[in-house]
Each structure stands twice: as structure tokens, then as C-alpha cells.
Amino acid sequence: MEQTVEAVNHVIRNRRSIFPPSYIEKDIPEEVLLTILENANYAPTHKLTEPWRFVVYKGESLNKLAGFFTERYRTVTPPESFSQARYDAAGEKVLKSNVVVLICAELHPDKLPEWEETASVACAVQNMWLTATAYGIGSYWSSPAILDLLAKFAGIPENQKCLGLYFMGYHDAPEAPARRTPMESKITWA
Template structure:
């Protein structure tokens, strides 16, 4: 039941992943569900750059580590190491990108929202397949165009780290009830 999947979805971080590979077919299934997200005026703004092979994940790790060292005011060796580890702890990293509608027929926030809905579809599908996932949006995302080709108007919104895991995930909680966040008019 979809409501059960929504309630049980959790962020699963790269440090929690085991070394079990994710197949290309599994990734394609996850991405296919992203393509069915709601989109105003059918702009379908979501774009994905997949780092699946060990060599492409290593290339991403090296790029992020080097870029962090270049842009950080006071780079920390510890943080630089952590940044480089995440792609290598993951079985796949997907750069979440948004292609702005060239006609700007809808507000930019709607394109970002549609892309986020595509990611939610991915996350729920991954959860259903027992694949852990985590969306990270570090400032480094704004430099990805130096590593991979972007179309005009395309921007990176973050990285979707994925991996299989063995741990039992904690039950979710909310700070307040939906009644406290709802006003009936």
C-alpha cells in the first residue's frame, strides 16, 4: 500500500550501505518512476546524470574532493575525506538536475517542485526495492558543470546516493501532528 511506503521511507546514508551492487536494470526502474512525476504544462524538467561504474564514481569522488579543497575558505582534511568517501561507499550516485523550460512558461519554483516530486518517486521505488537512498545538496553541486556537460538552463539540485543495506531502519516520527499544521476553512 502506497501510504505504508510513504511512512516507512527513510534516508539511508552511504556509510550504511553494504557492498552489494545495484544493477543497471534496477537503476532504470527507479529512473522510470521519476519520469511519471507531476509536471505543470508537461515541461518534464528533471534530468539525471548517473555515476554507476566504479570508475565514474571515483571520478566524481575525486572531482568533489578537489573542488571542495579549492572553494572552501578553511578546508578540513577530515571533511575532504568524507566528501570523497560518499560516492565510493555508494553503489550509484545520481546527480539530480533540472532543465529550465526555455520559454519560462511556468515559474522556476514549479520546475524545482516537479523535479523534487520525481525524486520522491525514485525514493519510494528504491525503498520498495530495499535500496537505501539519500538526497544531499552540498554547495559543490553548483560546480558539477565543470565535470559533466550541462545544457543551457540546466542546473544541479543535488546528489542522490544509493546503496543496498542490511540495517533495520528506525520508525519515523513527526514533531507535530497534521492537525497542528492544518486549518480548515
């Protein structure tokens, strides 16, 4: 049991946001990806709604997602402000990733408030993050301002809400210590 506690503490305390510029060209095996997603399924869920929904982009579908971002840049940028470098960079994070997961919440307004479903999805993503960390896979959750457009692009049903993108890839980022203030300053004993 002691080893299990130590392993859990180690993974939790060493989880970091690792960004696509640090990703290397190494494929995440399907069985590892499925384990990461399966562990999301064990998040807490009030009234057993299991609200987490994911759209997985890997391989060729990453080009489609990157195309969404580059075309979005083209359509919202006035011609006089257009930059080929910015256009090319718009989809770069996606293309540097081995996998990108669109994070969604299936809402059940007749059963629960939206914040509870969002909290469950956040727990599911944390399970993914910890599992990815244990496998040596870098990842981070991004919530761009265009989540509604992303949902439309991905064909997300009306009863779901897009909460962001989860980028993943093996990486060569150096280890970095956690930057946290002492826990004692965040606890009030009653």
C-alpha cells in the same frame, strides 16, 4: 484495491533518508536502477515540460565524481589547514554508494516559473525514493553548497540547473520509526 492502498501507505510511511555509511557492497541491478529512474518519469509536470534530468554515476564514473570532491577540497583548503584525513573523506560518501545521481532541472522560463520546474523535479525524486524504498535500497538527497561547480564538472547545459545529488545503495541500517508531529496541527479547515 485494499492491498494496493496498504502497500502504498506502507512505502510512503517507511521511506527514510539512509546515508552512505550504512550502505553495503551489493550491486543495484541495472533493471532495478532503470525502474527507479523510469518511475521518476511519471511525476506531475505542468505544461508537460518533464523538466527532470539525471546524470547517473555508477562503477568507474563514481571514482571521477569522488575525485571532483577530493580535488575541490585540495584547491580550497590553505596548505596550513590541509588534512589528509579530510581529503580522503571528501569523496567517501560517493565511493560508499553504489549509485549517485546528479539531479537537474531543465528550465523553460518562457513557459513556467523556475519554482514549478523545481517542484516537478522534487516529485520525480520522491518517486525514485519511494521506488528505492520498495526495493530495500537506501537513499538520500543532498544539496551541497557547490551545485554550480558540480553542474560545470558534469557538463550540464546552460538551460539546466543542478539541484543536488541522490545517493543510493543497499544497506544494513536498522528500521527506524518516522519522526513526525501530528497531522492535525498542520491542517486548517475552512
